[in-house]
Amino acid sequence: MKRQLPLILVAVTAVFIMAMKFFNFGPFGAAAITEADIWIQVTYEFAFLLGAINFTLLHYGNVSRQKPRWIYSAIALVAMVLTCIITLVDGVNGEIAVFLYENIANRIDSAIYALLGFYVCSAAYRSFKLKNLEAGILLVSAVLLMLAQAPIGDAIFPGISKLGEWILNVPNSAGMRGIRLGAGIGAYAASIRVILGLERSWTGSGS
Amino acid sequence: MDWEKLQNIDIRILYVIILFCMAIPMFKPIGLPVAVSENSRKVFQVIEDLPDGSVIWVSHDTGSGNAPELNPMISALARQAFRKNCKLVGTAFFSETVGPTLLYDYINEVAQEMGKEYGVDWINLGYRINAPATLKIMVDDVWQGAGGVDWAGDPLDKFPLMQQVRSIRNDVDLLFVTTVGSPGYGDWMQYVAEPLNKPLTGGASLTMYSGVQHYIRSGQLKGFLGGLRGAAEYEQLVDHPGQGLAGMDAQSMGHITVLVFLLLGNIGYFMARSKNGRQ
Numbered sequence: 001m002k003r004q005l006p007l008i009l010v011a012v013t014a015v016f017i018m019a020m021k022f023f024n025f026g027p028f029g030a031a032a033i034t035e036a037d038i039w040i041q042v043t044y045e046f047a048f049l050l051g052a053i054n055f056t057l058l059h060y061g062n063v064s065r066q067k068p069r070w071i072y073s074a075i076a077l078v079a080m081v082l083t084c085i086i087t088l089v090d091g092v093n094g095e096i097a098v099f100l101y102e103n104i105a106n107r108i109d110s111a112i113y114a115l116l117g118f119y120v121c122s123a124a125y126r127s128f129k130l131k132n133l134e135a136g137i138l139l140v141s142a143v144l145l146m147l148a149q150a151p152i153g154d155a156i157f158p159g160i161s162k163l164g165e166w167i168l169n170v171p172n173s174a175g176m177r178g179i180r181l182g183a184g185i186g187a188y189a190a191s192i193r194v195i196l197g198l199e200r201s202w203t204g205s206g207s
Numbered sequence: 208m209d210w211e212k213l214q215n216i217d218i219r220i221l222y223v224i225i226l227f228c229m230a231i232p233m234f235k236p237i238g239l240p241v242a243v244s245e246n247s248r249k250v251f252q253v254i255e256d257l258p259d260g261s262v263i264w265v266s267h268d269t270g271s272g273n274a275p276e277l278n279p280m281i282s283a284l285a286r287q288a289f290r291k292n293c294k295l296v297g298t299a300f301f302s303e304t305v306g307p308t309l310l311y312d313y314i315n316e317v318a319q320e321m322g323k324e325y326g327v328d329w330i331n332l333g334y335r336i337n338a339p340a341t342l343k344i345m346v347d348d349v350w351q352g353a354g355g356v357d358w359a360g361d362p363l364d365k366f367p368l369m370q371q372v373r374s375i376r377n378d379v380d381l382l383f384v385t386t387v388g389s390p391g392y393g394d395w396m397q398y399v400a401e402p403l404n405k406p407l408t409g410g411a412s413l414t415m416y417s418g419v420q421h422y423i424r425s426g427q428l429k430g431f432l433g434g435l436r437g438a439a440e441y442e443q444l445v446d447h448p449g450q451g452l453a454g455m456d457a458q459s460m461g462h463i464t465v466l467v468f469l470l471l472g473n474i475g476y477f478m479a480r481s482k483n484g485r486q
Contacts, residue, residue, distance in 0.1 A: 041337055092303070093360070101304050106271040113272030117461070121225050122218045125468040129214075129476045139469070146466060149413065149436050151239035152459035161242045168416055176417035 007197045014195045055080065141167060210482060213475025221468055228464045232456035240443075241455055246423060247440035249430025250408045254287050254381065261380035262294045262372055266395075266409075267310040268301040268338075268386045273412050277385040278313050279438035279451035280410045284383055285317035285329075287445050295329035296349070296372055296379065300338035300390045307333040307358050326357075326366035333358030338390035342398040347374050376403050384409035392419055396427055410437050 019025075020032045055076075062073035083100065090097045128139050147153030148164020193199035254263070265284060269277045288295055295314060299306025311331045318329055325331075332353040335341040345352030349372055350363055363369040372378045382405055384395050392407065400407035410432025411419065422428035432441050435458060438451030 037340065037343075041340060098304060102308070106305055110271040110274075118222050118225060121461075121465050121468070122221055124465055125216075125218075125221060125472050128469050128472070130473050131476075139473075143466060143469065146462040149434075150459035150462040151241045151439075151455050152463055154242050155239055161244070165244055169420065172417050173420045177421070 003200075003203060006203050007200070011195050011197065014191070052080070141171075210475045210478035213471050214479065215475075216468070216471070225461060225464050228460040229457040232460050233453065236453055237456045237459070239456060239459060241436070241439045241452065243440045243443060244433075244437070246431045246433065247437050247444065249423075250410070250432055250437075251287070251430075251441060251444040253406055253408050253429040254284070254293075254383075255291075257291065257293060257380055259291050260293065261291070262296060262378055263288050263381045263383055264296050264298070264375060264379045265310070265314075265383045266298045266300060266385070267306045268299060268384060268390055269306055269309070270302045270387055271305045273387045274305060274309055275450075275454070276412060276435040276438060277387075277410060278309055279435070279449050279454075280385055280432050280441060281310060281313040282317055282449050283438065283441045283445045283447065283451070285314045286321070286447050289317060289321045289323050289328065292328075294368055294371070296368070297329065297331040297333075298353075299334045300341070301387055303334045307331060311358065327368055330366055330368050331358040338394055339398055342390075342394065345374070346376050346399060346403065349374055349378075375399055375405070379405065381405065382407045382409075386411045386415070388415065391415075392422055392428055396422070400427065410434075410441075413437070 016032075017036055020029045020036070023029070025032070059073035059077045061067075062070045063077065067073075083097075086100065087094070087097045124142070128135070128142060130136050130139055144160065145164050145167060147157065148161045148167070153160045153164070190199060194202065257263070263284070265281065267277070267281055285295060297307075297310045297314065299310055314329055314331070315325070317323075318325065323329060332349075335352065335354075341352045350369070353363065355363055357363060357366065382395060382400055384392065384407065386392060386409065391411075392409075395407055399405060406429050407427065408429040408431075411434075413434035413436065416431065416433050419428060419431060423431055432438055435451055435454045439455045440451075442449050442451045
């Protein structure tokens with residue numbers, strides 16, 4: 001029953017919500033959808049709590065067993081606990097809480113994002129080699145788009161920005177639509193498997 | 208010559224060169240003109256077509272990572288809107304501090320320059336958790352959705368603008384959204400733009416373009432400002448160069464540096480291959 005209950009719960013909930021969304025049940029249907037939306041948000045909050053618990057257990061384990069680089073786990077734990085305490089005491093919009101968020105979290109976020117620029121450059125240099133046709137197409141597209149996105153491209157090759165627009169609008173969109181369709185169909189298939197109880201990996205018991 | 212070396216240049220050298228190539232134009236801009244794309248022109252035009260005094264809802268749904276390319280869009284929007292005496296009502300649904308702070312700073316800078324007053328010509332309602340639920344409420348009751356206060360916690364009844372803006376349904380004429388993914392244009396369309404038939408426009412990182420392109424084609428999204436380039440194009444249309452155009456020179460130099468290194472890497476690869484082939 002311990003394994004059956006989550007499967008039944010998911011199947012019933014999914015069928016219920018689908019029925020409410022696809023068929024007109026009048027005011028009852030509208031109220032049910034609104035209620036379901038609230039439940040979804042509550043579930044998200046639980047997922048967040050679960051994340052915090054998981055984070056604590058993982059890093060506490062690293063610290064207590066003195067695993068390699070455990071010091072980073074200790075810093076992560078201290079940072080989380082301190083931030084929680086300060087935010088609870090000072091309030092979400094409190095001076096110290098906002099200062100910490102703006103001057104530590106946001107700055108780190110910006111720095112990591114900026115570092116991506118350097119990594120992208122080094123990755124492009126190392127991997128964009130004209131080894132075969134596919135690599136050639138990728139390389140040419142990348143070069144064209146890089147030139148098209150910067151004004152210097154138009155200065156060197158007038159009109160290249162229009163070519164860049166075309167690449168984005170036509171081949172890129174065609175590929176993207178294919179990916180979206182594939183992902184959509186995949187999501188449907190996966191959902192049906194979950195509803196029918198064929199996909200059980202999410203329960204932690206394997207398929 | 209050892210062509211292998213061209214393929215294995217110390218990556219630290221590449222980093223230093225990129226750093227300098229991008230930093231120098233920031234201090235000494237080259238001022239290259241930017242060709243304006245159709246999508247940016249559409250954004251400009253849909254705002255230009257609004258009657259004077261319209262209310263524009265601007266949501267700066269960004270984090271600190273994408274902010275440098277999205278902030279200039281907010282400045283340019285404020286400039287275009289204030290020229291037409293349009294009112295701006297701001298929100299932020301992505302980041303609790305980044306979005307509302309930057310929204311305030313960037314609109315405030317333009318507002319002060321153009322003599323526009325907070326609470327009369329524009330307001331910042333700040334961050335609200337759970338975009339879909341909040342948007343659903345704000346459609347019919349902005350005050351309730353905002354919790355009755357603006358970003359600074361001041362009651363909305365003290366602001367003349369908010370006497371005019373009670374619901375998005377009746378009092379807002381256009382939605383301008385910058386986004387980094389979620390909440391995204393899908394949310395804004397589902398809960399606001401489509402049910403209320405309100406024009407939706409805005410900008411995001413260029414990497415999101417392929418994800419929103421179908422919305423532009425269907426006419427659900429009125430144009431799109433793609434990344435820093437889109438911001439620069441918009442600044443050019445508004446005829447007021449700012450951070451977007453300044454950043455384009457740095458972007459140009461960065462791209463050219465990468466292209467030079469790509470060329471070197473490929474020359475090294477081919478020469479080494481042909482040398483190995485001969486041996």
